[in-house]
Amino acid sequence: MRQPRIVIVDSAGPQGLAYGRLVARLQPLEVRHTSCVAEGIDISNEDGFDLAILVLRSGDSALTILDQLVEADPDLPIVVIGSAEGEKNVSDYLRHGAATYLPLETVDNDLENILAETLTQSRQRATGQTLRRAIERPYSFEDFLGESPPMKAVYSLIERIATRSVDILITGETGTGKELVARAVHRRSRRASAPFVPIDCGAIPDTLLESELFGHERGAFTGAEARRIGLIEVADGGTLFLDEIAELPPALQAKLLRVLQERRLRRVGARKETPVDVRIVAATSRDIDGMIENGTFRRDLFYRINVVRISLPPLRQRGDDIGLLAEFFASRAGREMGLRAGRFSADTYEVLRHYSWPGNVRELQNVIRRAMALTADDIIGINDLPNNIVTAAGKHAQHDPNELNKNLSTGDGFFASKAKHVAEFEQQYLHEIMERLRGDVSAAAKVAKVPRGTLYRLLKTHGIEPSHFRHD
Incomplete structure (x- = not known):
């Protein structure tokens, strides 16, 4: 782990008493110094700086300088050092973005503790660029905002299998981001220009789910006044995301299996089958292996959707x-x-x-x-x-x-x-x-x-x- 990097902004320059005392206390950390606020802003914008120290002198426009530093880099913690009399303005300094105020008279005693405390804030700064990239490019891997080994393994697997024409099963606890993974697979696939169609199998009543997935012909049942295209056909050429697939009733499991085997479907009430070209990405938060063993989920359907499995880690891991x-x-x-x-x-x-x-x-x-x-x-x-x-x-x-x-x-x-x-x-x-x-x-x-x-x-x-x- 590298030593923290500090920039000191002090109008008195390197000859100032504060500078000598600060450098002595900061060794062996990397320290940059400037007597010019504009230069201090440029330095603070360089990648890798963890902390700015602003030394106030008589006549300095403290709040203006603080505003300039904060505007240039809102993520950089700023420690303001000044005279003991300056403590009466502490609330103003904090309101304008300072992390803390330190009287010059207490530097020898307090500076080390303040540096230790700002390590947490430095971690915030280290993530700042990642956050900005995520905001600017919301459909990149930064959507997941994870740098842990389990998540890096997930990213690697997505990259490897996205362009391959295989169906995928995503497993993981509720709230782990299964739909994000499905969308990432779709965006990186050869089907990216075609529709991505999600459906929550557990949120639709069984009586309506068949019509939602497969569509129906006019007059197929009471209330079917016109032909309706099902979501599988809507996703033709693209990706169908079946969230909570373990909630599918047995009859629909069998019908979905036929679609995966034949790449054809029959709308409710139709005489003819319709060809479809769709990639299935399924997800579940249930113990699907246990459901297969107790007979509540079809083993043959499982083999069809589980060509590649992506297991998402819970947040606590x-x-x-x-x-x-x-x-x-x-x-x-x-x-x-x-x-x-x-x-x-x-x-x-x-x-x-x-x-x-x-x-x-x-x-x-x-x-x-x-x-x-x-x-x-x-x-x-x-x-x-x-x-x-x-x-x-x-x-x-x-x-x-x-x-x-x-x-x-x-x-x-x-x-x-x-x-x-x-x-x-x-x-x-x-x-x-x-x-x-x-x-x-x-x-x-x-x-x-x-x-x-x-x-x-x-x-x-x-x-x-x-x-x-x-x-x-």
């Missing part, structure tokens, strides 16, 4: 993909609601990572959208998440005996591991001190022996609202 997806959904919800893209506190990331996500990606999307609607800040804290998720995630984390081994095996290194455990301590400490002092930030800062601005920054990072502790 996708590791860091959870954070990537959360960032994407927050960005999209922010655009739809007219809000800035929300950032996540370190403890919120831990909750998302430890929760089991039985509803998979669909559940995560709904949770993030809810959090964006409820949060009163740019930072999404655990108070913005449903209580049942926070509770369940906490129980899972408490019973994880391999947590230290995970820290060592992820390759995040000392700073990232330290940041996680520091965040856990900070969360507990801040809750206790806010509860004891009933949300009085000034009194809490004195008890904690930290500047009030630092305490405000910590409270914001962890999504803790002091007013919630002010009891009557």
